[in-house]
């Protein structure tokens with residue numbers, strides 16, 4: 001693969017499609033009941049299915065080589081939400097071009113994990129190349145190849161108790177990821193890691209943080225990666241961590257793809273296109289952010305910027321840049 005070849009990867013996250021309520025009493029527990037009240041009081045007019053549809057349509061129209069959906073497609077993890085999630089995913093185009101990982105609102109409470117992983121399985125597994133690469137190993141991380149890019153997709157979502165939205169990668173995925181990152185580099189592929197939760201210790205309070213963030217950052221420092229993408233914080237962010245040989249790994253957080261009005265630090269709905277070229281350890285990455293410039297507007301380009309460890313993320317709505 002020529003280092004001049006540009007591969008375009010899109011990212012959409014945290015669209016929080018409306019809950020599909022169920023009358024089955026065994027579906028309900030305290031966490032879901034409180035979550036439902038919170039949705040109707042605070043979020044029903046914030047995350048709009050109409051905005052999620054506009055973002056999906058614009059993303060598809062940009063013809064990216066691949067689309068990463070980094071979790072929180074659902075809201076209360078209700079069985080019906082996995083069906084509406086599939087309907088929305090189908091609007092992105094051919095399912096082989098879409099990689100999905102779960103968020104804490106998909107695996108919201110006990111029992112959600114099995115339903116989520118079953119219902120969305122076709123979007124959360126290795127492609128043919130990845131299956132051979134993993135020698136048939138299943139689960140997370142799954143691996144996909146898109147031109148000169150190798151995507152390693154993690155599941156950081158675990159069922160949590162009331163008022164917690166934390167995540168965990170766990171030792172099994174960590175061990176597998178070490179091997180995947182080393183071998184993707186040996187294949188000459190630019191390595192993109194997907195996870196829902198922000199991966200650095202400083203990026204979220206403990207009740208909504210990645211519990212094994214320190215272990216994950218140590219893994220990145222030792223084995224390297226070229227780009228880490230996450231959601232969960234509902235804001236744009238750019239952080240950096242070290243990599244072998246003194247290189248720096250960009251960690252990009254993206255705001256939601258469904259927000260129909262600005263709310264505190266949450267900007268209007270948007271998504272990112274990453275134009276990636278170069279080689280492992282020396283990738284050139286340009287981020288193009290497209291989204292709503294006004295609540296009643298269409299999806300337009302909001303920002304275009306080449307990533308550099310010296311640069312901060314240019315302003316576009318509310319942006320948090322981390323050291």
Ligand SMILES: [Fe+2]
Pocket residue numbers: 014016072103105232233234
């Ligand atoms: Fe979210």
Ligand SMILES: [Fe+2]
Pocket residue numbers: 072103104105165196231232233
């Ligand atoms: Fe989340």
